[in-house]
Amino acid sequence: MHDDEEMLRRLRVDDLPPSMVDLNRAMRAGRRRERMGAVVAGGLAAVLALGTVVVVAATTGKNTAAPWPGAGPEGSRSPEPAPPLGNCTIDEAPVASQSRMIKIVANRSGQVFVMQDPLKSGNLLRWMDGRQERIDGVPTGDGYGTAAAVNGSGAFVGASGYKPAWVYRDGTFTVLPLPPDVSAMSMVGINERGDLIGTAFYWDGRDDTRAVLWPASQQGTPVLLATPAGWSSEAMDIADDGTVVGYLSHRTDNGPVDITPMAWGLDGSARRLPVPAGWTPARAGKRGPYPIAIAGDWVVGAGAxxxxRTGTAEVVEGLMPMKVDKYGRLFGNVPLSVPDNGSTSGRPAVWVNGDVQPLPIYPDRPEGTLFSVSLDGRRITGTSYVTSGAFGTATWTCGR
Structure with a gap:
């Protein structure tokens, strides 16, 4: 069977590629705990690949996937070049800056924010339509409620410690039903339609995880996304059309972990994404080419x-991507320094057709991280901070 046709079949264990990444058990477990804990929005813990930015396209052989089913007629096998982003300006975000690190999430356009109330533990604040309001009644659980994602209507998802998981919509919290035997939930995303995604963890006699979808049309019924027996799956982001991106992982008998980048459709279809030509386990801190964000036809991951639509896959070096827009422009950080302790600071930047454009910064807050990019790439939100811990929320407007 042709490679392109092979990738469109429903997953089976023998469809999976050979091992590409060697991750030890401690790193994997630590990453799970980090995602389920109270994540600091302003922190930058990822190790960035140093050196000149180089992009290598993979458009032939096993590194070319068939177009996504239903995406339309096949056109060029090469994506259209992204338009220039234009000049960008920086301003304070409309939410009040905080004196200590707290979790902040924003919708794609950077118009709606949800954060923890620093003065009243357990409550949340939402900034929307020009005003800030306190959200009471957060479901109690193993810890304080933390929002994971918000959409343009102001609906947001989160969890209280390990669980329960919940969604806030139209002034009411609703606890989400979970698949059987779930020990903990890490909520990840909500799209404009209201589809929800997260990752379920099983601790009682199991060491696997499962990507979970709550379709907007039937949120009383969680759907476990297609995962081969013996493998784990993890959801990372969801597009407005319901496409979910994430990855599969599998521990082999001798210890290494196989990582397979994935996309799932609302119709239950599952698609392996190709590993870029030239990819080696040393790229992106040996973490593997797993997706972390999606916008339109474009998906971005750690180093890829x-x-x-076209099935192309590319390697990205020198920029730690965090977000992507519908034109394929990448938004993330470039390294500023590498201290003796091995951590890396970064400056927000955008990658366009292989060129990196640093975003403007405040002189007294030269570092930062991004947590929201609009579909057209013109509005970016994030934090700007200094290593001493002082930080503020920021917004960038481009193309004017």
């Missing part, structure tokens, strides 16, 4: 970029 994919186009779902």
């Amino acid at each position: 970029r994919w186009n779902l």
